[in-house]
Amino acid sequence: ACVFNYPTYLRLPKPEEGKEDHRKAMILHITLENDALGELLSVYKYIKEQETGLDVPIINLTKEERVEASKYVSDYFNARGFSFRIEQFAAGDFDYSQLFATIEGYEELGYEVHLVTLDYMGKMSTRGCVEGPHGKNIQDLYQRVQNFMLRKKIAFLTAHQLSTEAKALERNGEEILVKAVCELGYYAGCRTVDNEIDMEIHQHKVIIGGKHYLMWQRGKHRKPGNPTLS
Numbered sequence: 001a002c003v004f005n006y007p008t009y010l011r012l013p014k015p016e017e018g019k020e021d022h023r024k025a026m027i028l029h030i031t032l033e034n035d036a037l038g039e040l041l042s043v044y045k046y047i048k049e050q051e052t053g054l055d056v057p058i059i060n061l062t063k064e065e066r067v068e069a070s071k072y073v074s075d076y077f078n079a080r081g082f083s084f085r086i087e088q089f090a091a092g093d094f095d096y097s098q099l100f101a102t103i104e105g106y107e108e109l110g111y112e113v114h115l116v117t118l119d120y121m122g123k124m125s126t127r128g129c130v131e132g133p134h135g136k137n138i139q140d141l142y143q144r145v146q147n148f149m150l151r152k153k154i155a156f157l158t159a160h161q162l163s164t165e166a167k168a169l170e171r172n173g174e175e176i177l178v179k180a181v182c183e184l185g186y187y188a189g190c191r192t193v194d195n196e197i198d199m200e201i202h203q204h205k206v207i208i209g210g211k212h213y214l215m216w217q218r219g220k221h222r223k224p225g226n227p228t229l230s
Contacts, residue, residue: 001027001115001155003050007081010153012112026083026111028103032123036088037066039119043084044069047076083111091123096144099124103152113154120159121145122188135190142196161188162202178202178217198222 007025015021031039041058048056061069077084087102103113118124126137129144149156166177166186174180182202187193194200200219205212 002077002080002082002084005080007112007114009112022110024083024111025081026085026106026113027077027115027117028106028113029084029086029117029119030094030099030102031086031088031119032091032094033119034088036086039086039088040073041066041069044073047073082114093125094123095125095127096141096148097128099145100148103154113152115155115157116149118156118158122160135192138190139192139196142193146196146198160193162186163188163191175206176215177204177206178215182217182219194220 007023009023009025012023015023029039029043041061045056045058058069073084085106089098099118103116106113121141124141126141129137129140131137145156162181163186165184166181169180170177183194183200185191185194197220199221202215202217202219204215206215207213
């Protein structure tokens with residue numbers, strides 16, 4: 001996001017002419033699955049390798065090297081007008097109210113949060129969500145988060161595992177799984193997650209001729225101006 005974009009503020013007012021611009025844009029990454037330091041080093045590895053074209057090891061780094069990597073990532077984002085933060089929470093305990101409070105906490109510090117990535121919503125608690133059959137609590141969680149992000153004009157990205165139906169297709173020999181499951185709602189735990197999302201991209205790793213490939217397929221895309229057909 002920060003490689004190809006510079007901040008365009010949507011909520012913080014532009015300062016008066018002649019006054020210094022103190023607005024701060026933020027990209028926030030929340031992990032429920034991995035260690036925050038490991039996530040930071042992965043970002044460092046990606047950025048550094050894109051710039052140098054060389055392999056950048058991140059295993060068994062010294063304390064000084066980890067500090068240097070952290071500063072490198074911070075400087076990289078800052079040079080493009082963004083602040084970057086990683087937050088780590090316990091899977092299964094982190095709920096939507098904590099997610100909202102985390103974002104609003106940064107807003108109180110003067111930041112405008114532009115992008116939130118969450119690894120991943122399937123590990124969040126559904127505490128406070130509407131209970132019901134067929135994963136109603138999961139759909140309600142997605143609806144609450146989608147409404148919050150839409151109101152704040154925040155781009156939100158998360159992953160969700162595919163369901164057992166999708167795995168059955170793979171076991172039965174479906175070679176292009178991403179096309180086969182596209183827009184069928186094959187989400188783990190809830191078939192109606194796609195009612196709440198604005199865009200879905202299916203991803204699947206395959207082995208063809210002994211080589212590994214990533215397949216991608218765009219599904220639902222609630223583009224501005226799309227006609228509603230009856």
